[in-house]
Amino acid sequence: MTVQGIVEALGVDVAVEGDLLRTVTSGYTCDLLSEVIAKAVPGSAWATIQTHVNIIAVAAMVGISIVIVCEGRTCESDAIEHAVKERLTILYSKDSAFVVSGKLYALGLR
Amino acid sequence: MKLSEVLEITGATCVAGERLDSVEVTHAFASDLMSDVLAMSGPGTLLITGLTTPQIIRTAQMLDLPAILVVRGKVVPQDVVDLARATGIVVLATRDIMYVTSGKLYARGLSG
Amino acid sequence: MSLEQSAEALRYLGLFSNFDASSVMSTAVYALHPEDRVAAARTLMREKSISGVPIVDADFRLVGLISVSKIIEALADGRLADSVDSVHDSLETMLACFQRFKFGRFPVIEEDGKLIGMIADTDVLSAIVRSFYSVYVHDQRRMMTIGSFSALSEKFENSADFVYDIRCEGLENAGEGSAGLKAFLQSKGFSESIIRRASVCAYEAEINVCIHAGGRGSLRAIARNGEIIVRVEDEGPGIENIDLAMKEGWSTATDAIREKGFGAGMGLPNIRRFSDHLVIISGKGKPTKVEMIFLADKD
Numbered sequence: 184m185t186v187q188g189i190v191e192a193l194g195v196d197v198a199v200e201g202d203l204l205r206t207v208t209s210g211y212t213c214d215l216l217s218e219v220i221a222k223a224v225p226g227s228a229w230a231t232i233q234t235h236v237n238i239i240a241v242a243a244m245v246g247i248s249i250v251i252v253c254e255g256r257t258c259e260s261d262a263i264e265h266a267v268k269e270r271l272t273i274l275y276s277k278d279s280a281f282v283v284s285g286k287l288y289a290l291g292l293r
Numbered sequence: 294m295k296l297s298e299v300l301e302i303t304g305a306t307c308v309a310g311e312r313l314d315s316v317e318v319t320h321a322f323a324s325d326l327m328s329d330v331l332a333m334s335g336p337g338t339l340l341i342t343g344l345t346t347p348q349i350i351r352t353a354q355m356l357d358l359p360a361i362l363v364v365r366g367k368v369v370p371q372d373v374v375d376l377a378r379a380t381g382i383v384v385l386a387t388r389d390i391m392y393v394t395s396g397k398l399y400a401r402g403l404s405g
Numbered sequence: 406m407s408l409e410q411s412a413e414a415l416r417y418l419g420l421f422s423n424f425d426a427s428s429v430m431s432t433a434v435y436a437l438h439p440e441d442r443v444a445a446a447r448t449l450m451r452e453k454s455i456s457g458v459p460i461v462d463a464d465f466r467l468v469g470l471i472s473v474s475k476i477i478e479a480l481a482d483g484r485l486a487d488s489v490d491s492v493h494d495s496l497e498t499m500l501a502c503f504q505r506f507k508f509g510r511f512p513v514i515e516e517d518g519k520l521i522g523m524i525a526d527t528d529v530l531s532a533i534v535r536s537f538y539s540v541y542v543h544d545q546r547r548m549m550t551i552g553s554f555s556a557l558s559e560k561f562e563n564s565a566d567f568v569y570d571i572r573c574e575g576l577e578n579a580g581e582g583s584a585g586l587k588a589f590l591q592s593k594g595f596s597e598s599i600i601r602r603a604s605v606c607a608y609e610a611e612i613n614v615c616i617h618a619g620g621r622g623s624l625r626a627i628a629r630n631g632e633i634i635v636r637v638e639d640e641g642p643g644i645e646n647i648d649l650a651m652k653e654g655w656s657t658a659t660d661a662i663r664e665k666g667f668g669a670g671m672g673l674p675n676i677r678r679f680s681d682h683l684v685i686i687s688g689k690g691k692p693t694k695v696e697m698i699f700l701a702d703k704d
Binding site: 209210211212213214215218222230232254278279280281282284285286287288289293 | 321322323324325326329333341343344365390391392393395396397398399400404405
Binding site: 214215216217234235259 | 654664666
């Protein structure tokens with residue numbers, strides 16, 4: 184599945200449109216940055232409520248393909264700037280991380 | 294959804310609490326930030342978290358949450374188990390990550 | 406904006422719609438009898454720092470009000486030994502004056518004329534402050550706008566119904582005080598939802614003491630007449646910028662704290678979200694006092 188496919192399937196606000204052709208192979212839901220660095224696998228779709236600029240650095244380090252910011256939260260402006268530079272797609276969902284995970288899982292992302 | 298079903302769906306084990314078929318959860322909420330849980334959750338919610346500090350029990354206690362499902366294969370420390378027992382909060386633990394656990398429960402109809 | 410337009414806007418916005426005189430007035434009222442001397446009125450006003458004293462008859466029915474200006478007149482005429490009855494404004498005069506002048510304080514009477522309270526400008530200010538989510542920095546700004554007026558409840562000066570000393574190393578036993586408070590409120594028979602709101606806010610405030618103030622502080626509560634007042638105090642180092650601290654997502658917590666699931670900048674915003682009234686007094690290098698009020702009728 185590609186980032187494009189996730190964007191279309193979830194149908195939520197696109198905060199940053201990055202590289203839509205990146206492959207998404209699995210999902211990861213977590214709000215602790217150290218855990219994401221340690222456990223998330225490259226190519227993940229990452230669901231979180233963190234909005235800090237650090238999430239972009241972590242995503243880049245791990246090789247996250249797309250970030251879904253949950254609960255109707257919005258990123259700080261410096262996070263957006265960094266995401267644009269990294270060509271990292273960021274979505275804003277009004278759903279909780281549990282529901283976003285449920286929807287991604289239902290798409291077949293394991 | 295009964296906690297006994299949660300156990301079966303997620304392959305979790307029970308760390309604290311008993312009579313899981315008599316405890317019902319109506320929603321689930323997945324988060325590692327306790328203030329987020331405090332802001333967004335209410336009674337009857339199953340808390341899914343990767344933390345194992347005493348604060349997960351305190352948070353559940355303040356909100357009248359019946360149960361916590363600890364993910365990512367974390368071992369729940371004895372003092373946390375003791376606190377859970379003292380406050381009557383059920384604690385389950387699974388090796389699955391938060392994403393998979395949420396996905397499985399959502400697929401079986403537990404709402405957010 | 407004219408006074409009429411302002412009143413219309415407030416009605417439209419639904420602000421202060423639940424305000425009536427009884428919720429604003431102070432009920433500890435000093436009053437004089439018509440037979441009392443003018444000198445007694447002068448002493449009372451000086452000692453209690455008030456600018457007017459209501460005159461009531463034996464049944465506590467309001468018959469008039471003696472103001473500072475009347476006392477000055479009496480002083481000039483050498484009539485301090487006269488009864489206040491001879492110098493005070495009659496009720497009719499008073500009512501007429503209220504419509505024309507800006508008086509500092511107003512008596513509140515029941516339909517039968519019985520005096521039940523007084524409303525001073527500070528009472529009104531206090532009520533307005535309480536009705537908003539009010540946040541104060543204990544600095545020059547506060548002194549300039551509200552002087553010595555205290556936004557904190559005076560009820561804690563004498564006693565509290567629940568007291569817990571916060572003594573925390575790290576985050577380990579953080580929440581013990583709030584758990585105790587919750588059990589106490591349950592024993593008092595409050596509804597589940599108000600208890601939940603008060604417990605969550607107390608917990609966030611307790612966590613803040615553990616994260617930011619070395620785990621040393623106090624958690625106290627007064628729970629009476631369907632109202633819960635919770636005050637959490639510490640000994641500093643204080644909040645340098647309260648406006649920023651109230652912003653969701655802003656925090657000075659360390660990464661170690663963040664990895665424990667706190668310090669995400671949601672504590673004070675949560676407290677604001679779940680309390681009916683909130684006052685925070687702090688400043689750089691100062692103690693922090695957080696007072697939260699929970700009203701039962703909101704549930």
